[in-house]
Amino acid sequence: MSSDTALDVLTRQQNDPTFASVWDELRWRGLVHVSTDETALKEALDGEPITYYCGFDPTAPSLHCGNLLQLLTLRRIQLAGHKPLALVGGSTGLIGDPRPTAERTLNTPETVADWVDRLRAQVSRFLSPDGENGVRLVNNLDWTAPLSAIDFLRDIGKYFRVNSMLKKDAVAARLNSAAGISYTEFSYQILQGLDYRELFLQYGCTLQTGGSDQWGNLTSGTELIRRTEGASVHALGTPLIVNSDGTKFGKSEGNAIWLDADMTSPYAFYQFWLNTSDADVVERLRQFTFLTRAEIERLEQAVADEPFRREAQRTLAFEVTAVVHGVEASQAAIDAAAALFGNGDLTSLDERTLRSAIAELPGSATLPGDADVAKALVETGLVKSLGEARRAVDQGGVSVNNVRVEDAAARLSDLALPGGVVVLRRGKKTLAGVTLA
């Protein structure tokens, strides 16, 4: 991340006078899908600061776009004065939250511990550490590891009825599948319930947020607290984000969109948001940016009046990339696209941005430095044959790094940008990238 941190960006845009109540804002932004008693929750959120939490499991070295919704929701509630606990699941990550489809493979404790560290660092970037309601990071391994099997079964297990455990969505789906479900994953909801109780007892935590797929796990905690402590606490489930064409949100050509810049480059991240459809873009602006209601409504009008300008998409991509990677990286992603597609000066781009930008072009190849322009045109699929390549160059229709080439036999190493990057263009629009080996 650059010097301009996610929080700087968030904080700049925090004051939206339209919303007297954070509950009203969460509703308007389309973040409330399911919750425990609404009146009680609204009252709690509009009243004195409460402590609330959301958990993230270390199932990969980085969080992804789907988790981002939870991080931003945590931040919105923090901006209203409440105190967040961000839990990274050192113990739950060792067990695995059952997915409706198939059993997870267990990761080694070393791997999980490494991912816990990485996720803690990621999560902290989205929440302010300052003041009375500064974020506290917690790890459920701290209270789960010391628990003996006997204590777990006697003291906690007694409060869970297998019948209701079987009804939870993911468990029910797996029971009906051929693969079934292991006892390990079946027990997961108890652990998450235990977390909520622990955070209630230790910190007075009275709200847990999560995706709506977490509803069973959220209510596992509220029920346990009701049974053991006689207290009534809250849970809030945000909607599952889907694209209006029915495809899953958060993937680009089958790859997950990660928050880690080494796993998904800021350029690719920016492009992902830029590709949002007109039908989805306003909802995404509400859910994933801190822009004010007035600004989002103006963009909604822009989508209706001048969809071809894609102002809403460009704003969305800039804002979300800035929140995750910083303003500079977000601007660099814009500059790279402009230089590539607008025939601009490629030499002004930094090598890393340029490399990640060409990696996203449809035809990209790695070639030895002594390869010539004709060969590169063939290898990247811009032409079908060496003959066609030569003709295209002779007709003046080929450029390398946005400078027209005259000689199809020119060596790529003589034309490359620093880092061995070569951008080939055929005609006006067709681009491909080559990295020299």
Ligand SMILES: N[C@@H](Cc1ccc(O)cc1)C(=O)O
């Ligand atoms: N089960 C949550 C992560 C989580 C773990 C422990 C908790 O206490 C809360 C949430 C998920 O898979 O997204």
